Amino acid sequence: MLKEYGILFDVNLCLGCGSCYEACKEANNLPETNDDFLKDHLSESTFTVVEQYGEHFARKLCMHCNEPACESVCLVGAIKKSETGAVVYDADKCIGCRYCMQACPQKIPRYEWGSTNPRIRKCILCHTRVKAGKLPACSEICPTEATLFGSMEKIIEVAQNRIKNNPENYYPKIYGLEEAGGGHVLVISPVPFEKLGYTSDIPKKSMPEFTMQAMEKIPGVVMGGGVFLSAMYWLTKRKNQIAKENNLNSQGKN
Secondary structure: OOOOEEEEEEHHHOOOOOHHHHHHHHHOOOOOOOOOHHHOOOEOOEOOEEEEEOOEEEEEOOOOEOOOHHHHHOOOOOEEEOOOOOEEEOOOOOOOOOHHHHHOOOOOOEEOOOOOOOOEEOOOOOHHHHHOOOOOHHHHHOOOOOEEEEEHHHHHHHHHHHHHHOOOOOOOOOEOOOHHHOEOEEEEOOOOHHHHOOOOOOOOOOHHHHHHHHHHHOHHHHHHHHHHHHHHHHHHHHHHHHHHHHHHHHHHHO
16 A cells, blocks of 8 residues: 655745746646736636735645545546555546635636537546556656655654754744645645645545534435436536537537
8 A cells, every 4th residue: 555645835935947847737737828828827728826925925725624525515426535645636537526726725726618529637646656656747856845745754854853953934833734634735834835825724624524414414315315416417527518519519600
C-alpha cells in the first residue's frame, strides 16, 4: 500500500518566479492562458496559480481534502480519494453536473464551459507521476523548496519545526491541517492566511460529515434527495447528449 503524500507550501521561501505554474502547465499539457502568470486565474486550463500580496506570494490549488466534499456529492463516482492522498477524477465518467463545484469549500474545481463534452478539471497532485516514483512537477521545479513534497508525516514535521525554530518569521498555524477535516496541501506563512486570499472561515469538520448529520436528522430528505439527484443525472446526461448530436450534425452540414 502506498503512503499518503502531500505538499507543504512555505510563503516565506516563495520568490514568485512562477516555475511551479509553468511546470504544471507542461506536465498537464495545458495551453498558455495569460502573458503574466501573476494575473492568471484557476480555470479548466490552469490548475495552480501564484498570487502576489504586497511582498508575499501565495499558491492556490486543490487542497486534496482527507474527506473530499467533491467526492461525496459526485453522482457517478468520477471523483475518488486515491491511495496516495490525491483527489483524482475519471474524465470519462464525469457527466458535467458541477455538484463538485458547489460542494468544494475552497471553490477549486473548474468546468469546461466551451466544450460540447464538458468535464471538471483541477490539480490531481501529479498522481501518475507520484505512482511512478517521481515528484509532482511543481515541487520538482521549485528552486527554493517553497513547494515541498513528501509523506504527510514528514511535511507536517517540517512545518512544525520551521514555525517552532523561527517563531518571529511565521504565523503560528498550519493552514490546511484542520480546515474541512484537513487535507494534503499545507501552507505556512509570515502573516494570517486571510491576508493572502486563503479562505479562513472553513469549519474543522469535513463537509461530508456535516451532510451525514443533516441527513440523519431528516430521513425524508434522503429519499427525496435521491429522487432529485437521479432526475438531475438523467437531465444532465440527456443535455450533453443533445449538445454532442447537434455539434456532429453541424459539422456534417459544413
